[in-house]
Amino acid sequence: xxxxxxxxxxxxxxxxxxxxxxxxxxxxxxxxxxxxxxxxxxxxxxxxxxxxxxxxxxxxxxxxxxxxxxxxxxxxxxxxxxxxxxxxxxxxxxxxxxxxxxxxxxxxxxxxxxxxxxxxxxxxxxxxxxxxxxxxxxxxxxxxxxxxxxxxxxxxxxxxxxxxxxxxxxxxxxxxxxxxxxxxxxxxxxxxxxxxxxxxxxxxxxxxxxxxxxxxxxxxxxxxxxxxxxxxxxxxxxxxxxxxxxxxxxxxxxxxxxxxxxxxxxxxxxxxxxxxxxxxxxxxxxxxxxxxxxxxxxxxxxxxxxxxxxxxxxxxxxxxxxxxxxxxxxxxxxxxxxxxxxxxxxxxxxxxxxxxxxxxxxxxxxxxxxxxxxxxxxxxxxxxxxxxxxxxxxxxxxxxxxxxxxxxxxxxxxxxxxxxxxxxxxxxxxxxxxxxxxxxxxxxxxxxxxxxxxxxxxxxxxxxxxxxxxxxxxxxxxxxxxxxxxxxxxxxxxxxxxxxxxxxxxxxxxxxxxxxxxxxxxxxxxxxxxxxxxxxxxxxxxxxxxxxxxxxxxxxxxxxxxxx
Amino acid sequence: xxxxxxxxxxxxxxxxxxxxxxxxxxxxxxxxxxxxxxxxxxxxxxxxxxxxxxxxxxxxxxxxxxxxxxxxxxxxxxxxxxxxxxxxxxxxxxxxxxxxxxxxxxxxxxxxxxxxxxxxxxxxxxxxxxxxxxxxxxxxxxxxxxxxxxxxxxxxxxxxxxxxxxxxxxxxxxxx
Numbered sequence: 001x002x003x004x005x006x007x008x009x010x011x012x013x014x015x016x017x018x019x020x021x022x023x024x025x026x027x028x029x030x031x032x033x034x035x036x037x038x039x040x041x042x043x044x045x046x047x048x049x050x051x052x053x054x055x056x057x058x059x060x061x062x063x064x065x066x067x068x069x070x071x072x073x074x075x076x077x078x079x080x081x082x083x084x085x086x087x088x089x090x091x092x093x094x095x096x097x098x099x100x101x102x103x104x105x106x107x108x109x110x111x112x113x114x115x116x117x118x119x120x121x122x123x124x125x126x127x128x129x130x131x132x133x134x135x136x137x138x139x140x141x142x143x144x145x146x147x148x149x150x151x152x153x154x155x156x157x158x159x160x161x162x163x164x165x166x167x168x169x170x171x172x173x174x175x176x177x178x179x180x181x182x183x184x185x186x187x188x189x190x191x192x193x194x195x196x197x198x199x200x201x202x203x204x205x206x207x208x209x210x211x212x213x214x215x216x217x218x219x220x221x222x223x224x225x226x227x228x229x230x231x232x233x234x235x236x237x238x239x240x241x242x243x244x245x246x247x248x249x250x251x252x253x254x255x256x257x258x259x260x261x262x263x264x265x266x267x268x269x270x271x272x273x274x275x276x277x278x279x280x281x282x283x284x285x286x287x288x289x290x291x292x293x294x295x296x297x298x299x300x301x302x303x304x305x306x307x308x309x310x311x312x313x314x315x316x317x318x319x320x321x322x323x324x325x326x327x328x329x330x331x332x333x334x335x336x337x338x339x340x341x342x343x344x345x346x347x348x349x350x351x352x353x354x355x356x357x358x359x360x361x362x363x364x365x366x367x368x369x370x371x372x373x374x375x376x377x378x379x380x381x382x383x384x385x386x387x388x389x390x391x392x393x394x395x396x397x398x399x400x401x402x403x404x405x406x407x408x409x410x411x412x413x414x415x416x417x418x419x420x421x422x423x424x425x426x427x428x429x430x431x432x433x434x435x436x437x438x439x440x441x442x443x444x445x446x447x448x449x450x451x452x453x454x455x456x457x458x459x460x461x462x463x464x465x466x467x468x469x470x471x472x473x474x475x476x477x478x479x480x481x482x483x484x485x486x487x488x489x490x491x492x493x494x495x496x497x498x499x500x501x502x503x504x505x506x507x508x509x510x511x512x513x514x515x516x517x518x519x520x521x522x523x524x525x526x527x528x529x530x531x532x533x534x535x536x537x538x539x540x541x542x543x544x545x546x547x548x549x550x551x552x553x554x555x556x557x558x559x560x561x562x563x564x
Numbered sequence: 565x566x567x568x569x570x571x572x573x574x575x576x577x578x579x580x581x582x583x584x585x586x587x588x589x590x591x592x593x594x595x596x597x598x599x600x601x602x603x604x605x606x607x608x609x610x611x612x613x614x615x616x617x618x619x620x621x622x623x624x625x626x627x628x629x630x631x632x633x634x635x636x637x638x639x640x641x642x643x644x645x646x647x648x649x650x651x652x653x654x655x656x657x658x659x660x661x662x663x664x665x666x667x668x669x670x671x672x673x674x675x676x677x678x679x680x681x682x683x684x685x686x687x688x689x690x691x692x693x694x695x696x697x698x699x700x701x702x703x704x705x706x707x708x709x710x711x712x713x714x715x716x717x718x719x720x721x722x723x724x725x726x727x728x729x730x731x732x733x734x735x736x737x738x739x740x
Contacts (some may be wrong), residue, residue, distance in 0.1 A: 124735075127642035128672040161663075161671065237658045237672050240643045254701045 012099040026089040027055050035102050038140045040226045041178040042090035045283050052178050056086040056110040062097030066328040067216050070097055086110050115145035123154045123173045131228030133241040156201045165213035167233050167287055172204045175229035181221035191215040216286045223273055239270045247484035248538050252464040253289035255382035257473030262465055262484040269293050269465055277539050300448040302460035303489025324459040325503035328440035334361025338406045341395050341443050342422040343367045343384030346469025348517040350393045352498035359505050368398040368423045380474050388472035403428040410434050423451055444497055460491035467493055476544025480536045570592050619703050624686045626704040628726030636667050638698035641674040645690035645699055653683035677719040681707045697732040
């Protein structure tokens with residue numbers, strides 16, 4: 001990027017003069033001036049094809065005198081020669097002395113006319129359309145359109161419920177041909193599969209012959225579709241959007257930590273959609289993370305704390321379970337105890353885990369690394385959301401480096417007590433038989449699996465949509481999870497389980513809320529100093545220098561910020 | 565501010581009360597006589613006798629789902645009634661119509677549709693908000709049951725009460 005400052009242009013918008021840097025699109029300049037210009041095809045992260053014509057405004061250029069200098073009016077500002085025809089504001093950049101009118105009679109007439117054309121062939125099936133309630137066609141029709149249609153002819157028939165790919169269903173009749181989805185696939189994913197075919201009123205969106213919209217970012221096209229043409233096969237007809245309670249959170253399926261909005265109703269998660277954060281995920285998220293919600297409602301969810309009584313794992317109440325688990329842990333000295341923590345836990349939980357390790361004198365502790373193929377867009381190779389948090393809080397220096405040692409110590413019988421937090425020890429090389437021979441094997445997890453039956457105490461925890469806390473993503477950004485739904489059954493927030501275990505081992509620790517835990521952590525960890533859970537905010541705070549080459553979003557490369 | 569109500573000044577005849585009592589008894593005897601000779605009825609013998617035939621057009625009884633002349637359940641599970649319902653009596657689970665269905669074009673239908681008649685306040689907002697003319701308040705008012713479960717009208721019961729509705733807009737016909 002050039003070092004010289006970007007020149008500022010003076011632009012008149014609706015009679016008021018503003019200054020904008022060179023290169024600002026007129027539609028964005030209007031937005032910065034607090035004036036919303038309706039648009040369908042324009043998306044600020046994509047190119048401007050200018051094909052919907054909804055953002056028409058009146059524009060003018062400064063009137064030049066015979067000396068080729070702008071003539072100044074009585075107010076000392078340049079006088080403007082208005083162009084006789086409206087211009088699209090999305091494809092035009094600001095220039096010195098430009099004038100823009102967004103609410104003149106001509107502009108209003110244009111908007112009403114464009115709305116009427118867009119609605120000519122649009123079916124009136126809002127009662128069944130999933131977009132209803134968040135549909136820009138509905139919104140702008142009310143705001144800028146006419147009350148009645150003058151179209152008496154039959155509407156054009158087009159294909160309905162077309163499977164564009166494994167996750168996206170297309171209704172061609174509803175499509176207004178804005179081409180946002182086409183440009184998204186071309187410009188962001190570089191997977192050019194969508195296009196328009198046929199002419200005139202019969203133009204339809206379709207996938208290229210022999211290709212499908214099956215890239216890992218296909219569901220973003222559903223988000224940016226201004227109407228109900230592209231719908232998520234997963235969310236289709238499940239719930240009306242106006243019922244959804246929206247909770248700002250982050251995705252925990254990889255180290256990128258895309259910012260999300262979780263849509264829930266009555267303790268059921270219906271969908272997860274990306275939330276804009278230019279430091280992390282721009283406006284997008286991958287399908288892998290978005291749909292990774294099934295396990296929350298799994299039949300295998302652990303709902304009751306259970307402890308070993310005699311030779312049977314029996315349901316218990318929380319007080320007894322915590323007491324029992326603490327007793328089992330206290331029975332063995334620190335060098336006979338090992339802990340397998342998880343980088344899926346929040347910072348607060350990892351902080352309490354580290355405290356628990358200190359209280360027990362445990363040295364053998366590590367997290368289970370988890371990796372998968374990454375890409376150049378958002379998906380990270382590190383599939384754990386909080387590896388950086390585990391590093392920072394001293395749980396591990398190199399993820400997975402000590403797992404072999406733990407497995408060896410369990411095998412040799414040196415370790416007699418094992419605490420597994422949200423991880424399955426089988427994956428670290430410990431056999432099921434060795435686990436059943438352990439005198440103390442405490443599991444804090446959310447799903448039942450083969451090893452939970454071998455535990456001496458099972459303490460059910462919460463999934464990420466059920467808890468509040470913080471995580472540090474792969475680029476070193478501290479971000480916040482918020483609770484969207486209540487946990488199932490008798491399961492409990494993980495930080496409470498750990499706090500209670502700590503209390504059972506060492507007396508009261510003065511922690512009554514998750515904010516207390518963060519406060520305690522921020523007092524001790526210099527990277528968090530001065531922060532609280534509230535201060536993290538919705539967009540997060542950069543706390544670490546980015547480690548290694550974590551693929552940044554292509555379009556956000558130049559906006560990557562240095563650590564503050 | 566207190567308002568003093570003037571008490572009527574009663575004369576001695578009025579203060580005696582006897583003429584008023586006699587006048588009242590005369591009316592009672594008149595009715596008694598009419599009863600004896602079968603000339604009047606004071607009480608309608610509900611439930612053997614009902615006033616149903618005389619219910620006004622705007623009477624708001626139990627809400628019900630209707631079919632149209634084609635036999636199609638008109639509801640498309642848009643859930644607007646569920647949204648508008650003040651006592652939250654309505655619950656539904658939307659489903660997708662199979663492609664082979666005669667009205668597959670409609671795509672959506674209510675898999676389950678429950679109205680909890682313990683909660684229903686017969687306000688008629690569901691009928692007013694329905695964009696598909698699928699739910700109407702019928703004239704059924706005697707909604708009874710032995711358990712709370714009995715009081716929940718499931719989809720089949722709602723369709724049974726609703727029956728077929730003629731003269732509604734056929735927006736899903738093939739021409740449109």
